[in-house]
Amino acid sequence: NAGVTQTPKFRILKIGQSMTLQCTQDMNHNYMYWYRQDPGMGLKLIYYSVGAGITDKGEVPNGYNVSRSTTEDFPLRLELAAPSQTSVYFCASTSLRGEGEAFFGQGTRLTVV
Amino acid sequence: QQQVKQSPQSLIVQKGGISIINCAYENTAFDYFPWYQQFPGKGPALLIAIRPDVSEKKEGRFTISFNKSAKQFSLHIMDSQPGDSATYFCAASGQTGANNLFFGTGTRLTVIP
Numbered sequence: 001n002a003g004v005t006q007t008p009k010f011r012i013l014k015i016g017q018s019m020t021l022q023c024t025q026d027m028n029h030n031y032m033y034w035y036r037q038d039p040g041m042g043l044k045l046i047y048y049s050v051g052a053g054i055t056d057k058g059e060v061p062n063g064y065n066v067s068r069s070t071t072e073d074f075p076l077r078l079e080l081a082a083p084s085q086t087s088v089y090f091c092a093s094t095s096l097r098g099e100g101e102a103f104f105g106q107g108t109r110l111t112v113v
Numbered sequence: 114q115q116q117v118k119q120s121p122q123s124l125i126v127q128k129g130g131i132s133i134i135n136c137a138y139e140n141t142a143f144d145y146f147p148w149y150q151q152f153p154g155k156g157p158a159l160l161i162a163i164r165p166d167v168s169e170k171k172e173g174r175f176t177i178s179f180n181k182s183a184k185q186f187s188l189h190i191m192d193s194q195p196g197d198s199a200t201y202f203c204a205a206s207g208q209t210g211a212n213n214l215f216f217g218t219g220t221r222l223t224v225i226p
Contacts (some may be wrong), residue, residue: 042219102149107155
């Protein structure tokens with residue numbers, strides 16, 4: 001039972017490079033979320049999705065893009081990496097009604113140099 | 114706008130003591146109140162949760178107290194142990210619209226031997 005799987009676990013990017021953080025879940029959850037967590041800080045919502053084909057901005061969407069072509073996958077795209085995007089990124093999912101336990105991936109530690 | 118307000122930001126407790134973390138919310142549409150525990154380098158994981166039809170829920174040394182009229186809930190950790198040292202997030206969810214999962218800002222708990 002994999003739950004929520006994020007790849008990669010670690011990545012170093014140079015300023016201006018782009019990359020995609022992958023997130024997939026095998027629980028048939030409709031709701032999926034991307035958060036960033038800076039050192040000693042809480043979770044800030046970047047984007048979320050309530051189902052395939054539907055995405056919306058969270059609290060800190062600038063510099064990021066998402067897509068949701070399937071129920072399982074919710075990739076996060078960084079187009080022009082900036083040092084301010086150095087952070088730990090977590091993907092999460094919840095059940096159809098959005099209530100109940102949120103399942104988190106293990107996180108992706110991204111450093112932009 | 115912070116939907117769920119959490120305090121304190123950090124907490125230091127001696128081994129065997131009681132750790133108390135408080136949260137408050139405004140939206141009466143919330144109907145599920147979980148607490149998540151996060152260890153360094155890991156994603157948050159569900160610790161304990163409550164629905165507003167009860168005022169208290171206990172699981173081992175962890176207790177949620179819920180005050181519906183005050184729109185507040187708290188986590189009590191009895192007989193705190195060094196292994197409880199982690200960051201704790203309260204959250205709230207419900208049928209509140211497209212985004213229906215909101216986290217507090219987190220409390221870093223340190224239990225000293």
